[in-house]
Amino acid sequence: MSQAATVSKVAEVRAIRARNSELANQLRAAALDGDDARITRLLAELLRCKGLSRGQRIALQQKALLSLVQSLRSAAINDDLTGLQNRRGFVQIGTRVLDIAAREHAGAHLVYFGVDQFERVSENLGRPAGQMLIRQTGNLLRDLFPSYGVHEVLGRIGNDEFAALTTRETFAARAAILDQVEDASRGGVPLKLSVGVAHFDPHSPQPIDALLEEARRDMNRPASQFAPTVPLSRMGPRALAAFHL
Numbered sequence: 257m258s259q260a261a262t263v264s265k266v267a268e269v270r271a272i273r274a275r276n277s278e279l280a281n282q283l284r285a286a287a288l289d290g291d292d293a294r295i296t297r298l299l300a301e302l303l304r305c306k307g308l309s310r311g312q313r314i315a316l317q318q319k320a321l322l323s324l325v326q327s328l329r330s331a332a333i334n335d336d337l338t339g340l341q342n343r344r345g346f347v348q349i350g351t352r353v354l355d356i357a358a359r360e361h362a363g364a365h366l367v368y369f370g371v372d373q374f375e376r377v378s379e380n381l382g383r384p385a386g387q388m389l390i391r392q393t394g395n396l397l398r399d400l401f402p403s404y405g406v407h408e409v410l411g412r413i414g415n416d417e418f419a420a421l422t423t424r425e426t427f428a429a430r431a432a433i434l435d436q437v438e439d440a441s442r443g444g445v446p447l448k449l450s451v452g453v454a455h456f457d458p459h460s461p462q463p464i465d466a467l468l469e470e471a472r473r474d475m476n477r478p479a480s481q482f483a484p485t486v487p488l489s490r491m492g493p494r495a496l497a498a499f500h501l
Contacts (some may be wrong), residue, residue: 335366335412337387338394346411350421350464351411357423357458363498365427365458366464367396367420372450374416393418400436419468428455430474 279298286294329376333345341349350366357364371393378386390412402419406411409421420427427433430453437449452475454467462470 259481296298309326312322334427338412340394340397340418341409341411343413346409346413346419346421347464347468350409350411353421354456354464357456358461361458362423363428363458364421364423366454366456367427367433368413368420368452368454368475369393369418369420369466370450370475371416371418390416396437413468417472419471421464421467427453429453452476 267471279301281299283295286298335340335342335345335346355363356362360459371389373395374389377389394412397418397420398404401408401410401422402418403424407423411419413419426436428453433451433453436449452469452471452473454474456462457465
């Protein structure tokens with residue numbers, strides 16, 4: 257084979273690999289979006305893998321399918337909007353945390369947060385503003401729970417509801433939680449939140465679903481409602497500055 261033909265063959269293989277890598281990335285994105293029709297089309301194209309040897313084709317297919325499995329696993333327990341755990345992920349990881357707390361005879365506290373004005377923000381300023389409110393509420397909670405992902409669990413449990421599981425005693429009492437939220441969110445657009453707390457007793461352990469329900473009921477009690485502020489710098493759209501309760 258001439259040098260020119262060899263160079264051409266190498267370039268062709270590289271182009272095919274690049275195309276198939278692109279297909280693998282598109283497949284991952286389709287999996288995250290839950291687009292079944294697109295997943296089917298991309299899999300069919302990827303599995304053909306024209307221009308590669310059988311071994312190269314199998315290796316590429318395995319890599320793409322592994323990427324797809326990882327994407328589906330991540331999508332199953334993570335909330336796309338905030339990057340936090342979704343309810344399923346929160347329950348899975350939180351259950352392991354409570355198992356450890358029970359073995360070590362340590363208490364824990366489940367804190368439930370509700371963004372009371374989410375629907376009103378969305379109706380007045382549009383869906384993007386509502387989504388940004390949810391994202392930035394998640395960021396605010398990350399500030400409150402800096403050990404999130406290590407010693408604490410933080411998740412978006414519902415459309416406008418969040419939960420945190422922690423062993424820190426500073427979150428054992430609602431008044432202390434309110435003070436911390438107000439300190440973290442001082443000086444911005446006033447948006448109303450609700451907070452509820454449930455306590456895990458290692459000597460009489462409850463499953464995490466029961467703690468979530470108890471904290472949610474506590475959140476819905478009138479005494480748990482207050483009006484902290486979320487800094488405008490977190491919110492982004494100028495339209496939020498014109499929003500008044």
